[in-house]
Amino acid sequence: MRIERDDLRIERQSDGTTITPASLGLPSTPSWSINARTLRGGRRDGVELIRVDNGALAFDIVATRGMGLWRGQFQGAPVGWTSPVGDGPVHPAHVNLAGLGGFGWLDGFDELLARCGLEHNGPPGQDGPFAHGLHGRIQNIPAHQVSIEVSEAPPHELVVTGQVDEARLFGPRLRMMTRYSTTPGSNRLVVRDEFVNLGDRPTPLVILYHWNLGPPYLEAGARVVAAAETVVPQTTRAAEGIGHYDTFGSPEPGFAEQVYLYTLKGAGPEGRTAVMLRNASGDKAFVLWFATSQLPCFTLWKNTMGPNEGYVTGLEPATNYPNPKDFERRQGRFVELAPGASHVAELTLELLGSADAVAAVEEEIQGLQSGNGPEVHPNPCEPFAPA
């Protein structure tokens, strides 16, 4: 016989603050809520989390981890993946970006959306006197000026904003101003980032949106649908799978990752395009809408390892490809921001829950493809990747 009491537990978790239609005197249909709280205990101690539930779609914004998106739910099913990290979201104090030989970023990697940048993304490396770890720093810098706003007028837009500064003496002075917005009952989430050069000199900027998905969107037979102009394997390992680069297998313990580098076709002067991950039966899909004028490079990360070690795929719209920094610089893929200038990237996440909806978006993407299949390179080649 034992006494076990909740009040003997050390990890005390405040419920935080919850905003609802009722608390603002707004109509209660469709129902929605926003909760802001500070997590306690373990590696998450001190993490500020904001959960927005619009009634259909819910998502967790991690203010302390660079305004990343931790996990989502759509109609009750998870949107995201199961990371081996386990007890995240991990406070940046427990992520040593210089650790593990420059791979310390992996210690905190468990998110639906992890941003990679702003001074660097891609593999660890040296750049003059400065060393950079895997995928840069922005995901492990806490946001400030975090706020929540709700529109009084219909459709009562739900907005969370925050600023993340990647800035130091002798380095860049970049600010990311992030705005997440959705409306009650919607299947869409708009992510809008404005990257401002607050410094006095032109400054290079890189940003890669590392969207990560597991089941139910990823499964054996799942497929990536995109209006691709070119597809290039990043490595010889990726070249092994070039014949079926856009489809996925079952979880396979020890699967070695395969990465494909795309250019995409888009509509209009902005190159508006979409990339979709649809499940095998085609009745569920995760779609990203964005503009190739803002994010000209797209990377597909296939990492179908075992279910407990990271069965996941990454859809990664970006300014560049995740290659060594020197290589990317030589290809001219850095955004050069003049003093005071901004680069804006806006992505709309859309979740589809019916065969009809999936077919409609697939048709729209096929329209962008306009008959010509992509040029698929069998091997790594420049300017996409070191040959």
Added chain:
Amino acid sequence: MRIERDDLRIERQSDGTTITPASLGLPSTPSWSINARTLRGGRRDGVELIRVDNGALAFDIVATRGMGLWRGQFQGAPVGWTSPVGDGPVHPAHVNLAGLGGFGWLDGFDELLARCGLEHNGPPGQDGPFAHGLHGRIQNIPAHQVSIEVSEAPPHELVVTGQVDEARLFGPRLRMMTRYSTTPGSNRLVVRDEFVNLGDRPTPLVILYHWNLGPPYLEAGARVVAAAETVVPQTTRAAEGIGHYDTFGSPEPGFAEQVYLYTLKGAGPEGRTAVMLRNASGDKAFVLWFATSQLPCFTLWKNTMGPNEGYVTGLEPATNYPNPKDFERRQGRFVELAPGASHVAELTLELLGSADAVAAVEEEIQGLQSGNGPEVHPNPCEPFAPA
């Protein structure tokens, strides 16, 4: 004349939560208490500490430092050592494992029990693309799911449990489930760890229990008593002292550490054995009971530096020896955990406060030794240490 007021101080320290027999409606003899609190100020800011005092033996569990044991007291005397760190226990946010050229672990090292593992222990080094700092990471990962339990039935076992995850993408996914237990009035503390491979592939595991003691157990003339089969100096420096490897001198500023690698004899199929550190007069001892089937390697760390820089010895039951990782791998000393499998290590700490008690345990250990003295190697040799 000055005003000094406590309420002008910045470091506010909550008293936390205290559990006593009275608070649970249990018999008040022998008296005991458990206190859980979060420390404030300095390098310890935010550290969660749980103090268990069973009436005879008290010990501090540091949830935030991998469920380590900070300090103990037995019958009013300290159990532990005086580390130069000074104002610990140090929050992992202030321990940079990649710092100091891979020796950053030392910044937080002030404990009675520091665990070394789980992916690595021993000196810093490179292992493929990943770098490892001194003695690995587990001691600087905060525990989650920490709980305190008290048995309603006599003898009213006092239990503290917690989980520590050493897990990341492209790395191990190991969980340590730790359980500390004692009973009111007892001179014993049982430490039971279960290490689970939550991943999908076989994963190597290393664990070394770095028990560290200073006075009153360590002093000039103190002696380590163990049923040793083999004793090997780890380095030529250690070889210098092989003639008196099991006895200790006075504090000596600048003393260069000496490390001895043992195999031990044990009883029964599990190889149950004990290692004892007894003071010079033989009326006080610190004893560790464990099974060589779980922890086949034993390391003795002699570090009798000055009293203010670390006069300390380490008794270190482990799965392996603290050698470079490549060397240990080649010797086959990693525990290979299948997916879902566990390795359990259980140690019982026993404190002795009388000559009779010390003599009884010494006799028991001599019984395990069974007449044959250990094979003592004069120099480092394989498979114990690089020759």
Added chain:
Amino acid sequence: MRIERDDLRIERQSDGTTITPASLGLPSTPSWSINARTLRGGRRDGVELIRVDNGALAFDIVATRGMGLWRGQFQGAPVGWTSPVGDGPVHPAHVNLAGLGGFGWLDGFDELLARCGLEHNGPPGQDGPFAHGLHGRIQNIPAHQVSIEVSEAPPHELVVTGQVDEARLFGPRLRMMTRYSTTPGSNRLVVRDEFVNLGDRPTPLVILYHWNLGPPYLEAGARVVAAAETVVPQTTRAAEGIGHYDTFGSPEPGFAEQVYLYTLKGAGPEGRTAVMLRNASGDKAFVLWFATSQLPCFTLWKNTMGPNEGYVTGLEPATNYPNPKDFERRQGRFVELAPGASHVAELTLELLGSADAVAAVEEEIQGLQSGNGPEVHPNPCEPFAPA
């Protein structure tokens, strides 16, 4: 239309504790206050800040950042500089001293006074098995035993003290005991540090006071006034500007820093001296008083970059020059502290707001100079800098 409410914001900031003459029953003229609070949100989350406002001069002590001075105000104008860091003071948990190839210290560098030491200052480098990052560790170690004291007797001295330990096994065991003091209405702040060797062996100590100033003290035509015996450029880049080493230009984006190494003349056996930064018109100045017996080396850091990337100069009294550690060791510039011994450094910061006051101090410094201009070396030379 939007609802924006303060109570929807995540970054909640407690007002902390404020001490005033009224709260202590002291005379209310001149007015003063001391406020202690913990900052919330962004990279500053958890930082303990103590603001002392003596009625004329205000300054922020960052207990969590090694008792550094964040910002000051004198008669309403800022004392300090505008660092690109932006949202500091930065909690040490977000400063990775091993990051950026050893330049991670820059991530937190936004202060009026940043101390560099105690085991190392100067550029990153390797020292035996240990690596050191830029400017050492003391500024990123939280203080403990922080207290505030107010003298009951006139002139009601306002005092803040704290201890910072730079200590570990196999390393130094140094304690800095810091005391800031001022009096109501004064234009002076006294900084007194006592560095104690708590270890058992002689230990080298280095300390450099990195005082950093921008406008209104720094501007085109501003000048450093010092009783210099020798002035040496640290690098060939600094040699380019040796002809006008003591005057400043306008902000210049991309300006490459220039560093000058001084020896100073002082009065009396202690070598009491002053260094002044005066604005162009000579009606404002920032003065440091100190003793060359305590701080024999003075470094001038000219970093007149653009206004948004760090338009700043550093006045740096120190035990040594910020050269590679091996070089400084060979020059014998480390303070060798015997066990239990202390080194004291006391600096008085004085702010001047009138042409008369500036002229008076300038005259006093010229008196120390006593007619002989400094020996100005055109190029880097030993023993000041590697030639």
